[in-house]
Amino acid sequence: MIDVHYTPNWLAKAMIELLPEGTSSVGDFCMGEGALLEAAEARFGQAAAYFGSDIDARAVRRARAAHSNWVVSLADLLSVSSLKSSRAWSPDSFDAIVLNPPFSYRGGSGALIAVPALGTIRASPAVAYVDNALRALAPGGTAVLLLPANTLSSERDRAWWAYARGRWSVTVELTSGPRDFPGVVARMAVVRLSPRLDGVALASDPMQAESAWGRPLSIVRGRVPVHSLGRFSVGSDDGVPFVHSTDLRGDLQIHGRPRVVARLGTRGPLVLLPRVGALKQEKIVVWVDAAPIALSDCVFGLRVPVEQVVILAKQLRDRADLISGRYGGSCAPYLTISRLSELLSELGWDPAHVGAQA
Structure with missing residues (x-):
């Protein structure tokens, strides 16, 4: 028997906000009552196409009656033959996939799935559903998933997540406490899978994705x-010059800037980028001097040895459009330390958050 825990509307809206602008096709292959697709339609409107399937015939009938513009189909996401006959599922086709899959079987023990370079492995029900759903994701697409938080650290699913991190950028965006999610005791997590910034499609050995590599970098x-x-x-x-996000353009000019007490300074060299506000290539600037500057709380400083500053700045500038997609927020866009750490790891650095001291 499959569990049924439909996505509340507030959470569906939050999940859809994690999809990139310009999304033109959205698929949900465990659509249930259709809350995720409805939230997607509310955001993207007629600019996108919507595809849904479910194993529950009643859910399919209701969705067809309520949304004549959707492509809706009866299908079992764990059945290859069922998916092949579905009008709503096709491989490598969707800009975005959203999913709140069943995650427990009464009396069951998970499912067998085939993972590149690892062969057939046994995984939890939730991961088995996710794995099949992601086969419909187009290259460069984004998936937003609602999963039990323990699947991210369970021994059973460890190999699959190592494979996933080799193929996508995996970010935990939201977590819930016990019983926060209606009818569920387990903690839940909203996980986003998006294109890796280094352009790698799939690691040759997916287990390597678990090991940290690269050059040390301090996030200030x-x-x-x-x-x-x-x-x-x-x-x-006296003191040290103050640098705000509005000062980040071209060559950083500190002459004439306000000065603040020296204890608030952060020593260079640094690559600076806005923590808050729209990211553009020209907003990624370099401070090669070892002399300290005081950073606004709207600015991140990335400290690396002086001989690596230009390398890091070029990496970030070349990927400014992709990095801007990591900024969230419903008003002014902002970048969290966890998302910044994730993208720097993808670029081959070993980031660590440090205090803003000189």
Whole structure:
């Protein structure tokens, strides 16, 4: 017997907000009541096409009656023959996949799935559903999944997640506490799979994706709020220059900038980028001097040895469009430390968050 835990509307909306702008096709192959596709349609409207399937014939009938513009089909996501006969599922086809799969079988023991370079492995029901759903994701596409949080760390699913991290950027976007999700005792997690920034489609050995590699890099989050600048200001010959996100353009100019107490300074060399606001190539700037500067709380500083500053800056500038997709928020876009760490790891660095000290 398959469990049924439909996605509440507020969570469906939050999951759809994680999809990129310009999404033109959305698939949900465990659509249930259709909350995820409805949220997608509310966001993308007629600019996208919507495809849904479910193993429950009643859910399929309701979706067809309520949404004549959707392509809806009766299908079992764990059955290859069922998927092949479905009008709503096709391999390598969808810009976006959203999924809240069943995750427990009464009396069952998971499912067998075939993983490249690993052969056939046994995985949890939730991962088995996800694996089949992702076969419909187009290259460069994004998937947003609602899963039990323990599947991310369970021994049974470890090999599959290593494979996934070799193919996509895997980010945990939201988590719930016990019983926060209606009818479910387990903690839940919203997981986003998006294109890797290094352009790798699939690691030759997926288990290598678990091991950290690359050059050390320190992430410094600025700590001086603009609205509190007056509290820390000092004379023009004292302290250290203050750098805000509006100063990030071309060659960083610090002459004439306000100066704040020296204890708020962060030593260079640094590659600077906005924590808050739209990211563009020209907003990624270099501070090669070892002298400290004070960073606004809207700025990230990435500290690497001086001989690696230009390498890092070029990596980020070349991928500015992809990186901007990692910024979230319903108002001003912002980048979290966890997302920044994830993308830097994908680019071959070994990031660590440090305090904004000189």
